[in-house]
Amino acid sequence: MDAERAIAALRFDPLLPLWLIAALGGLAVVIVAIGVWRRGRGTVWRLLAFAVLIAWLAGPRLVQETRRTLGDIGLLAIDRSASMAIGDRAALAETARAALLAQAERLGDLDMRVITVPESGNAGTRLFTAIDKALADIPRARLAGVIAITDGQAHDVAEAGQSLGAPLHVLIPARGEETDRRIRVVQAPGYGIVGKSVTLRVAVDDLGVTARPGTATLTTRRDGERPIVETVPIGREHDIEIPIRRAGPTVVEIGVEKRDGEVSILNNRAVVEIVGVRDRLRVLLISGEPYPGERTWRRLLKADPAVDLVHFTILRPPEKDDLTPLNELALIPFPVRELFQDKIGEFDLIVLDRFQNRGLLPLPYFASIANRVRQGGALLLNVGPEFAGSTSLAATPLGSVLPAAPARSNAVINERFRPWVSPLGLRHPVTEGLTDANTPEGAAAKGPGWGSWHRRIQPGEVRGDVLLQSPDAQPLLALSRVGKGRAALLLSDQIWLWSRGHDGGGPQAELLRRIAHWLMQEPELEENALTARVTDGHLSIERRSLDAAEPGSVTVTDPDGIAQTLSLRPTSPGRGVAQSPAATPGVWRVDDGERTAYAAVGSANPLELADLRATATVLTKRARDTGGGIHWIGTAANPDIPELRRSEPGRTATGGSWIGMERRHDHVVTGIAALTLLPAWFALPLMLGLMLLAWRREGT
Numbered sequence: 001m002d003a004e005r006a007i008a009a010l011r012f013d014p015l016l017p018l019w020l021i022a023a024l025g026g027l028a029v030v031i032v033a034i035g036v037w038r039r040g041r042g043t044v045w046r047l048l049a050f051a052v053l054i055a056w057l058a059g060p061r062l063v064q065e066t067r068r069t070l071g072d073i074g075l076l077a078i079d080r081s082a083s084m085a086i087g088d089r090a091a092l093a094e095t096a097r098a099a100l101l102a103q104a105e106r107l108g109d110l111d112m113r114v115i116t117v118p119e120s121g122n123a124g125t126r127l128f129t130a131i132d133k134a135l136a137d138i139p140r141a142r143l144a145g146v147i148a149i150t151d152g153q154a155h156d157v158a159e160a161g162q163s164l165g166a167p168l169h170v171l172i173p174a175r176g177e178e179t180d181r182r183i184r185v186v187q188a189p190g191y192g193i194v195g196k197s198v199t200l201r202v203a204v205d206d207l208g209v210t211a212r213p214g215t216a217t218l219t220t221r222r223d224g225e226r227p228i229v230e231t232v233p234i235g236r237e238h239d240i241e242i243p244i245r246r247a248g249p250t251v252v253e254i255g256v257e258k259r260d261g262e263v264s265i266l267n268n269r270a271v272v273e274i275v276g277v278r279d280r281l282r283v284l285l286i287s288g289e290p291y292p293g294e295r296t297w298r299r300l301l302k303a304d305p306a307v308d309l310v311h312f313t314i315l316r317p318p319e320k321d322d323l324t325p326l327n328e329l330a331l332i333p334f335p336v337r338e339l340f341q342d343k344i345g346e347f348d349l350i351v352l353d354r355f356q357n358r359g360l361l362p363l364p365y366f367a368s369i370a371n372r373v374r375q376g377g378a379l380l381l382n383v384g385p386e387f388a389g390s391t392s393l394a395a396t397p398l399g400s401v402l403p404a405a406p407a408r409s410n411a412v413i414n415e416r417f418r419p420w421v422s423p424l425g426l427r428h429p430v431t432e433g434l435t436d437a438n439t440p441e442g443a444a445a446k447g448p449g450w451g452s453w454h455r456r457i458q459p460g461e462v463r464g465d466v467l468l469q470s471p472d473a474q475p476l477l478a479l480s481r482v483g484k485g486r487a488a489l490l491l492s493d494q495i496w497l498w499s500r501g502h503d504g505g506g507p508q509a510e511l512l513r514r515i516a517h518w519l520m521q522e523p524e525l526e527e528n529a530l531t532a533r534v535t536d537g538h539l540s541i542e543r544r545s546l547d548a549a550e551p552g553s554v555t556v557t558d559p560d561g562i563a564q565t566l567s568l569r570p571t572s573p574g575r576g577v578a579q580s581p582a583a584t585p586g587v588w589r590v591d592d593g594e595r596t597a598y599a600a601v602g603s604a605n606p607l608e609l610a611d612l613r614a615t616a617t618v619l620t621k622r623a624r625d626t627g628g629g630i631h632w633i634g635t636a637a638n639p640d641i642p643e644l645r646r647s648e649p650g651r652t653a654t655g656g657s658w659i660g661m662e663r664r665h666d667h668v669v670t671g672i673a674a675l676t677l678l679p680a681w682f683a684l685p686l687m688l689g690l691m692l693l694a695w696r697r698e699g700t
């Protein structure tokens with residue numbers, strides 16, 4: 001900018017102390033007053049002479065500054081949030097940006113700076129946060145104005161800082177106010193109890209509509225099942241009952257039909273993820289004749305605060321008769337009917353520890369346990385020599401659900417050995433990665449570092465998956481699925497030795513915990529599973545299988561119904577993973593031909609999608625308070641970009657087809673000069689001349 005000179009101030013540089021100048025001034029006033037009282041004819045000239053004297057002594061100086069005018073700065077904020085991707089808003093915003101920058105360049109004295117306003121996740125569009133951050137680098141004295149190209153949806157208006165000190169102009173890429181229908185999740189529990197239902201509370205709202213609300217069709221889909229369709233009133237809350245049938249995440253998608261003329265259907269659906277949890281797992285533990293490992297199971301189950309344990313130990317078999325009077329017996333009668341018929345459906349897991357069929361339970365009760373397993377229950381048998389005898393549970397109706405049966409002869413083997421994880425067990429979640437386990441062949445193979453056991457039961461027919469085995473590959477731990485339930489068989493009663501640290505011990509607590517959780521169908525221990533989850537905009541897929549073959553591929557279907565095939569990358573035998581971008585909010589479906597997994601993208605009520613209208617209602621007051629205005633800029637096919645003009649502070653900065661950027665007239669001083677107004681060579685002759693005029697006037 002060019003330099004210019006300007007008068008900045010009038011200053012005084014007294015020749016005498018101020019008190020002396022004041023005294024002289026007072027004396028002059030007295031002399032003039034006496035002259036006025038006496039009606040002296042030269043009093044006026046004497047007054048002028050005294051005035052010149054006092055003014056000269058005060059030393060008046062005129063200060064002149066050489067100034068360099070600074071250019072004004074404008075700020076152009078472009079909204080790049082998700083709602084600006086609707087329709088042709090982004091294209092129209094880009095057209096407006098280019099046009100305004102071209103106009104600012106033609107003006108010559110305006111430096112237009114451009115910033116983008118990204119979406120801030122769950123915080124929505126932080127328009128004023130971005131503006132305040134940009135203004136930290138702009139002197140407010142040079143700020144000519146702020147132009148925001150946005151759909152009008154700013155979520156930090158209430159948090160905006162101090163006044164901008166310049167006009168705020170809002171350019172909205174639309175022809176006028178729009179309408180939108182949305183579904184709003186009012187209440188959604190994050191967790192639910194397996195076997196019970198939770199209540200979702202939702203509401204359907206029509207925004208920008210003045211007509212009386214009616215009804216809309218609501219569709220609810222749980223984990224891709226058949227949808228439930230119902231009619232709900234608009235503007236009122238509605239409850240939806242969601243049954244929780246299994247542990248782990250349950251994905252619920254809720255959608256509402258499109259309204260005629262609404263701007264977008266992105267917020268016509270919502271996704272809720274509810275994690276199913278078990279409430280106080282009820283476990284029935286029946287111990288047979290006492291042996292050193294009996295307390296192992298009790299300690300394990302009692303240590304878990306989520307387990308409600310019912311434990312019975314059979315200390316007095318029916319054939320025992322020592323003539324002890326009944327009133328002296330310390331034991332209560334064994335509640336056979338109550339446990340195995342009336343309340344058997346209340347137990348999530350039944351553990352039979354070295355229990356044998358010695359007439360305590362009639363055969364129909366064993367059949368009742370087997371039926372409970374087939375209907376979704378869980379059974380764990382820890383067996384010893386009794387399993388190979390005439391009282392074996394394998395000879396009861398319970399044998400039909402067991403993973404194995406004892407050999408016909410020489411079933412009890414008493415010898416020292418170390419348990420090995422089988423090749424299948426190395427891939428199964430129950431035994432995979434156990435501490436100090438043996439490693440697979442070809443991978444620096446080594447044997448297990450566990451303590452020895454001294455007895456095992458030789459099985460005959462094996463119907464389940466063998467996870468632990470003896471060194472000669474005979475089964476020790478077998479798991480099987482029976483109907484809707486599961487069963488496990490531990491063919492040795494020696495695992496308690498690990499808890500005592502015998503021969504180095506072993507992962508007894510971790511192994512038994514995994515067995516119990518697999519039996520109760522905890523999702524993280526599923527051996528054949530397909531899982532999907534979305535993290536940071538990426539869909540992560542994992543496929544687990546007991547089959548060591550290549551993992552193959554999966555089909556991914558996005559919320560809009562567009563399908564793609566992804567190849568799984570093997571990470572270990574039986575495991576494969578894949579990743580894919582997942583930005584579209586809604587339910588993503590993953591299918592491998594046998595199993596289906598679902599993942600939810602986005603929160604139940606994303607702030608950015610809560611209102612998709614282009615509207616002036618949010619920013620009108622803020623813009624008018626600064627002297628700016630709201631402008632609708634039409635469509636991409638027919639844009640109406642307002643003209644950029646310069647305006648003066650305090651005057652109108654907006655019109656029907658133009659927006660004004662204020663001239664701030666800010667400057668820096670490059671030089672200062674002082675001019676003496678009464679130099680001595682002028683003041684002294686003037687005073688002398690005035691005194692002579694006064695003397696001459698009084699002498700005539």
